[in-house]
Amino acid sequence: MRERLEMEKLKLEMVKEESNTKVQSKSEYFDAAKNTSLVPKFCEKTVDKYFPQFEKIAHNLNWPKPYWTTMLQSVFEGKAAEIYSALPSEKSSDYDMVKQEVLKAYELVPEAYRQKFRSYKKFDSQTYVEFAREKEDLFDKWLTSKKTDNNFDNLRQLMLLEEFKQCVHLDLKTHLDDKTVGTIHDAAVNFR
Template sequence: MSSLSTPSHSPSRSVTGADVRLKVRLARLQLEAQSKQSEADRECNLQLEIRKMELEAEVQIRRLEKEEKIALAHVQRPSNGVSSAPVSPTSLAPQTDRFDVRKNISLVPPFRESEVDSYFSVFECIAITLKWPKEMWPLLLQCKLFGKAQEVVSALSLEDSLKYDCVKNAVLRAYELVPEAYRQKFRHHKKSTNKTYVEFAREKETLFDRWCSATKATDHDSLRELILVEEFKNSLPERMVVYINEQKVLSLSLAVVLADEFVLTHKTVFSTPQNENRSAESHPNSQPNRSPGVIRNSKEKEALLRLLRVVRRPMVFVCLFVQRPIRGSSAFI
């Protein structure tokens, strides 16, 4: 008699099938995420390429205009009997033709919004070391900017966006990194508990160097003017200091002139106490502020005497008329 055998379902087989389906699902999700990331990267690269092409075209146009002006100047120059060699456009072409933006853009340091003040120093050091043409600095810089810096630079005109100094100053202003901000950071910087005095001294030194760099104090005379202007502003009213800071004063003589002009312009504001004295003299009936505890008329004196008659026990009190202690209750009766 043959025994009927029932088919047994292996649990390992079902578990293996579930694992395979899970792996397929994960692989599909990874492919979708990679495709989305690649689309975002392609769009970002496309925008950078478009911006790069626009700037390169503008630089090319400026170069051609410059070559045309130079060639025209050579043609119009009067000859002194010496035949000058013909000017070829290739000889006048700057070195920007041999400069590859795509190859050098990877050498530009990444931009960080928390280190804006030191970023430009690092960028300029790299650009000078690698001998990048100065007219290509704005193009290389703008390829790395983002956030608030990118918004500020995009708001500039096309002519200003091709000037490195304009781009640098616009970004520094956007992050409030002006000379006054550097000065306040240097003066108000305190040592924290988790830092050593060596680190604190180095931070102070760095802040002072940035303040001097922002005000272009590179020699003894400019540093002297910087300290004198600061000390002069410390003795002025706050409104006057704000006015002088708005004028971006770097010399003591100019700060003194602006302070005198401010006083003359706001002369009515400074003469307010005199006007108040004159108004008080013109209204003699107006009562001035009375100090407490001083008797002004006979009615108050009578009220005080009635109060003293009620209280008959001996006491020591201060006479409000002669301002000295008097013992007894019948001194005023």
């Protein structure tokens, strides 16, 4: 009789444990399809700002990281969609790899960043704070693309070289751009 009671007790514990496991697995289940409407719209003009926005939403909504690329591919368009499609399946499921490849595809050359920084003007609809933030962001992108590494001398040479190019004839500036000189001294030596 005692053995029978112990067996019944053991069976009850097993059933209880099994039902707890089922409840736990249901709560851990992530339905990507139900959450795709919450993924921010992808815009090719602001790719660099997209990923921090996406990551903030994903963290706030507790999306499991293994599903992030599934969520992203639902909004990718243009070059980003092409990059994602071209990645082998093991890389296309790695969020950091997808992010890196998409950012690399949209990366502009240093001259484009310089021109954007120099030509950017305040819109009537912008506050001065928004304008200043955007101007600063464009400047940082230019410096990063020129690999100044927040080094004063590198920044100094960048500014001096830009000013030097502004003061010489257009043909000479084009020649310097083709040679990709790094310092004002290198630029001046080219015209002895």
